[in-house]
Amino acid sequence: MNEKKKNYKDTLNLPNTDFDMRAGLLKKEPAMQARWSEQNLYGQIRDARAGSPRFILHDGPPYANGNIHMGTALNKILKDIVVRCKNMTGFDAPYVPGWDCHGLPIEYRVQSELGDKLVKMSHIDVRRLCAEYADKYVKIQSEQFQRLGVLGEFDAPYITMTPRYESAVLEVFARMVEQGLVFRQLKPVHWSIENRTALAEAELEYHDREDDSIYVLLAGADSSALKNLFGLNDDTPTYLMIWTTTPWTLPANLAVAVHPDFEYSAVKFTHAGKEVIAVIASDLVEKVCGVGGVEKFEVLATARGAALVDAGITYLHPLIGEKVCPVVPANYVTLEDGTGLVHTAPGHGMEDYGTGLKFDLGVYCPVREDGTFDETAPDWLIGKSVWEANPLVVDFLSTAGTLFHKQVITHSYPHDWRSKTPTIFRATKQWFVAVDGDMKRGTTLREMAMDACRKSADDNGMDFIPDWGRNRLAGMLESRPDWCISRQRSWGLPIPAFYNEAGEVLLTPASVRAVAKSFAERGSDCWFTDSPTELLGDYDPVFDTDLAEPKNFDASELHTGHDIFDVWFESGSSWFAVAVRRELVDEIPVDLYLEGSDQHRGWFQLSLLPALGAAGLPPFRTVLTHGFVVTEDGHKMSKSLGNTIDVIDQLSKRGADIIRLWVASQNYQDDVRCSENLIAQSEDAYRKIRNTLRFCMGSCSNFDPARHTAESSEHSLDRWMRLELHQLIRDVRIAYDKYEFHRATRLMYEFCTVQASSVYMAAVKDRLYCELPDSPRRRATQAVLHEMLSVLVKLLAPILPHTAEEAWEHIPARDPNEPENVHLAMMPEYDEEMLEMAEDLRPVNPDLAQFSSDEIQVGPSWIWDRLLDLRADGLVKLEALRNAGVKNPLDAEAVFTIADDNQAAETFLETYLGELEDLLGVGYARIEKASSTGISPVSETLPVGVRVEDTREKYSRCARSWKRRPDVGSDAEYPDLSARDAEVMKVLAKK
RNA sequence: GGGCUCGUAGCUCAGUUGGCUAGAGCGCGCCCCUGAUAAGGGCGAGGUCGUUGGUUCGAAUCCAACCGGGCCCA
Secondary structure, eight states: HHHHHHHHHHSSSOOOSSOSOOOOOOHHHHHHHHHHHHHHHHHHHHHTTTTTTOOOOOOOBSSSSSSHHHHHHHHHHHHHHHHHHHHHOOBBBBOOOOEEEOOOHHHHHHHHGGGGGGGOOOHHHHHHHHHHHHHHHHHHHHHHHHTOOOSTTTTTTTTTTTHHHHHHHHHHHHHHTTTTTTEEEEEEEEEEEETTTTOOOEEEEEEEEEEEEEEEEEEEEEHHHHHHTTTTTOOOOEEEEHHHHHHGGGGOOOOOOOOOOOOEEEEEEEEEEEEEEEEEGGGHHHHHHHHHHHEEEEEEEEEEEEHHHHHTOOOEEEEESSEEHHHEOOTTSSSSSSSEEEOOOSOHHHHHHHHHTTTTTTOOBOTTTTSSTTTTOOOBBOOBBHHHHHHHHHHHHHHOOOEEEEEEEEEEEEEEETTOOBBEEEEEEEEOOOOOOOOSSSHHHHHHHHHHHHHHHHSSSOEEEEEEHHHHHHHHHHHHOOOEEEESSSOBBOOOOEEEETOOOOOOOHHHHHHHHHHHHHHTTTTHHSSSHHHHHOOGGGGGGGGGGGGOOOOOGEEEOEEEHHHHHHTTTTTIHHHHHHHHSSSEEEEEEEEGGGTTTTTTHHHHHHHHHTSSSSSSSEEEEEEEETTSSSSSSOTTTOOOHHHHHHHHHHHHHHHHHHHHHHTTTSSSOOOHHHHHOOOOOHHHHHHHHHHHHHTTTTTTTEEETOOOOOOHHHHHHHHHHHHHHHHHHHHTTTTOOOHHHHHHHHHHIIIIIIIHHHHHHHHHHSTTTTTTHHHHHHHHHHHHHHHHHHHHHHOOOHHHHHHHHHHOOOOTTTTTTTSSSSSOOOOOHHHHHHHHHOOGGGGGGGGGGGGGOOOOHHHHHHHHHHHHHHHHHHHHHHHOOOOOOGEEEEEEEEEEEHHHHHHHHHHHHHHHHHTTTTTTTEEEOOOOOOOOOOTTBBOOEEEEEEOTTTOOTTTOOOOOOOTTTTTTOOTTSHHHHHHHHHHHHHO
């Protein structure tokens, strides 16, 4: 028995392929990547697409600091999928990866590692260490990106700290200077008195500190205005009451801010033996009087903050009696502390500064670098340090009788991380890009930007995916202040400004370009080593028409400025430094920027502004954004919470194609959830896809479409499969074109699972295995599987580049006209005519019209849908039969019942009976006629019923096909076989 | 606190202009096969569509408020 079985097994055409079932990605991927780089696959693609329309995805540079994380991987993989799709759709789509190298995080890291040694080091030493640090991480990240399967110009990436990049940034800057967009103005920064330097947020440490907190009465400048507002008829002196914990900033007071929506009260009480009326936020009256020890007070009247502003209330400066200052509105005013009226010194606070700009108060800062007051301060403060000033100011107010209350409070206060001394806010001269200033070209940056936000890409504007990006970017542009582009650091691109002895600035388009030339030749380090004469090279101020007094700027008497650019200005110039300078495009815009949604404020906006300023056009046509990687339950990942998932770890455990499949399956428009579980799910999906490909390959092992042309018969499952396959091509390509990768992935995966694996491959096994190798029925199926294989491999290539390439190499008798490497191939085209005809509702077989009393018109799609209905119904019944003991469907027969007078249905069933047998996987299928009441039709439009029956007693089992059917034993030569199998054996025996 | 945004089964996703008992695949449970075998197949159970109101003959779909998550600010 076993002997015989074995014999027949040897007569079957079982799948045969070298394509491994187990992927072994961890070994294969690195080898393949090494080969890509050896054979310069990227270059081959460039050559193959040379002359095709360009598609430029311009890479946003990640920061060269640390290993990549899941978010970086998500971004890079999405970009890689885009680029691969475009290259396979007939575009010439180069990809130049880049890195952002300058900036505080690296400088800070290097400084921290240096510790005390830092003090002895020069700018140039620190910069050298920073450059080494950045360089190290560029290399690390480059390897990590390539390990993810990202293909691009990794031999020649763009690096923002290289001379050619730096000089390009200066060219962008020069053009903006040309447009009149660059100016210098005071702005408060965190200032370390000890080290005489500006500090960044990261360099601050917050420690508790004791300070005098004071409540101050500010006399109304025009007491009738206040009294009118509150409707008072009273001669009592009237004041505004403010609160501050930094008395030394009072000399710089320029305004009082109130919240327009809050209610303010005029409160009468006795202070220092005199009756006074003070304005305080209504909700704080009791509290303030309480701390001031006022037991009896009377609220005379109230008014909204907006009313105080509208009434034009003014007051006398607390220290400089004759100076009159305004009341202004501000939404940041709170009722937490103080009086609800906020002392505003634009030279000493960020919010105050914003308010100062908004209401044109000016920026006044009487404090010098060393923390002492300059000669613009009141006499009694000049030369005193701010710390000495505190008690002096308190005394002054006390003497003047305007100190309502003083108490010592302990609060968290910023300190310089290095010297541990308290810092102050101090206005310093900074460089700005004007957002509202008129350019030479006639508008303002803000107007241009808002205009670009309103228009589509075809109209010199921009497109957004998802489209709410437009709104978001516009919202930020609408309210953004002037762009402060200067920083007081070492690790960055120097702002090429020179100063003469008088403190006048030399910075013109020509002078900037002269420095750009030096930077291009010697790198920006030369700013710190070369003299202004050397830096300016051929530049001669005499010929610079932008200078009113050229003779004031003799190079030999200049010195260099200490400011560097905001790193955003550098990365924001990449459209020029990379896309234009490398001639990826003739001119901007490039096609696509693709980054996380945080870049609306960052790179998108800060590339748009320089591009509009310097070139007058947006840098990109389309902005595509993705969400952030979050945990399985939708929360933010953070190292401190320990809920992160490490991409390098996953990469070394599962391989790049698994991570890529996970990325591709996510709808990136929203936040993207990630966990070990979720990636494991992608791993399962990967196996299914891989095995589907493997079955195709195994089944085509002795098939060559060039030699074995086999037309499928009109009513075969092959036709259905091909229809499904071409629908898949159409739908996946549409999804790719719309960057809807999760849609493409789901379509392909479900196709593999349902149509290919569960329906078709299961049904078609019998004809593949049992028929003669060269039978037309088998060849027709092989032809479809072969087509399916090459279609799937190409469609999958952008997402699973490693697996696709491996599979491509294993395709038996691959079309010799196709390229050697799948990544050089073009996406498959779909048969439009076939799809249209299938979906057309017209009778393929005129008899079918009789199915329904409504004379429904049917086409192939309709027919196959009905056949699959029959399958579904039959499978449920098979399941019931299984529970009744028939474990194997081959031990059952399907009986299709029709009304005995329905000739059309009978013809129909006869046509498809063989396919139905295979679709159900039963041993045999037959038709049974009954009275029309005796059948329970599967659907209204198909009056056919299905039944399944146990045939274990009824028929013998064919020892070769394992089917139980009536014709088993019909051939005397092979009594244990069905007619078909006996026939096959006879032919085989002759060979 | 503000701007933008998301919220359909355990998971990933479908659900056209509001309209039949809300779908698919995975996962899970049960079962089958052992001629895709560290594979393959079948059946089944899972959702008051974030919540609450409203508009409507009718809402996952429109409106409002709220709750929760995310990004960017403050």
